[in-house]
Amino acid sequence: MNRKILDYAILIKVLIRVAAIGFLFGFGLTQMPAVIFATSSVICALGFLTFYRSYSMHKSRKETKAFLCLEMAIIVFNMLFVSFSCPVSVTTLDTLLTGSVFDLFVNVCLFFYAHKQYKYAVVETEDEVSTVKNVRRSKKAYVRPFQNLETR
DSSP states (O other): OHHHHHHHHHHHHHHHHHHHHHHHHHHTOOOOOHHHHHHHHHHHHHHHHHHHHHHHSOOOHHHHHHHHHHHHHHHHHHHHHHHHHOOOOOOHHHHHHHOOHHHHHHHHHHHHHHHGGGOSEEEEEEEEEETTTTEEEEEEEEEOTTOOGGGO
């Protein structure tokens, strides 16, 4: 369930950005440079790839966290690029394209939510299942991090 929350949050963010790119570029309502459109398109493509990999094959939390870090870096780049090199007025629709401080805050929250999933350690124990065949199977026991293993 936690994985689906992260994946759908990423999908919603990417769909909003794709809609902003299509609307602003299609109707010509913005004076943003092509670099902003290119970086936003790259983030959208990587977001769709991250979402696709979550349903077609097993993906780790590291990929989700890497995507969120990359998105934060591109948002900071877009904000700095627009503020220092472009003398254009930025509208609300343009902030959907470039990103804002709120997007950084949401990404930090999602990053820590994804990182929170690693709070349990996996301890492997081997038990002898059959003495005749000498077959060993491993059972996974989930242990809280600072729990005394002797009391278990």
